[in-house]
Amino acid sequence: MPAQPPAASPDLLRQHGLKATAQRIAVLRAVTGSAHSTAEDVATVVRAEIGTISRQAVYDVLGALVEVGLVRRIExxxxxxxxxxxxxxxxxHLICRDCGRIVDVDCAVGQMPCMHPSDDHGYEIDEAEVVYWGRCADCRAAVPAG
Structure with a gap:
């Protein structure tokens, strides 16, 4: 079972060298509360919690959180x-081609194709990014593949 992300708190921000502002705490709480959120999703949650926040402020906070390793950006x-x-x-990640739902999947294990590059070009590899695409069960049940 994967570890849960740490709770959003002023201390967590300070431990990562960031000033614990209301905006940063709210953005981190929004991301922690809902995986795979867009910046607009985060802004909506933050506005409900603290009131006005600009879209640019949300992007700035997300960028700072990504930079210090508290948040991961996927594209x-x-x-x-x-x-x-x-x-x-x-x-x-698993992503549904129809509805766009994204779910986490733990790192693939074993001798699967493409887990190790055929030529590492001298790189010391420390991470692999794999995205599995397909159709989720709900979309398959609603409209069978044709």
């Missing part, structure tokens, strides 16, 4: 960037 093809608080475990 699925054909989708806006998403943010999650599950970091440091090299997990991957």
């Amino acid at each position: 699925p093809s054909r989708s806006p960037a998403r943010y999650e608080a599950r970091v440091d475990d090299n997990h991957h």
Whole structure:
């Protein structure tokens, strides 16, 4: 079972060298509370919690949180960037081609194709980013593949 992200708190921000502002706490709480959120999703949650916040302020806070490793930014093809608080475990994602739902999947194990590059070009590899695309069970049940 994957580790849960740490709770959003002023101390957590300070431990990562960030000033604990109301905006940063609210943005981190929003990301922690809902995995794979877009910046607009985060802004909506933050506005409900603390009132007015600009879109640029949300992007600035998200960028700072990504930079210090408290938040991970993923960029699925054909989708806006998403943010999650599950970091440091090299997990991957399943994305539905129809509805766009994204779910976490733990790192693939064993001797699967493409887990190790055919030529590492001298790189010391410390992370793999894998995205599995398909159709979720709900979409398959609603409209069978044709």
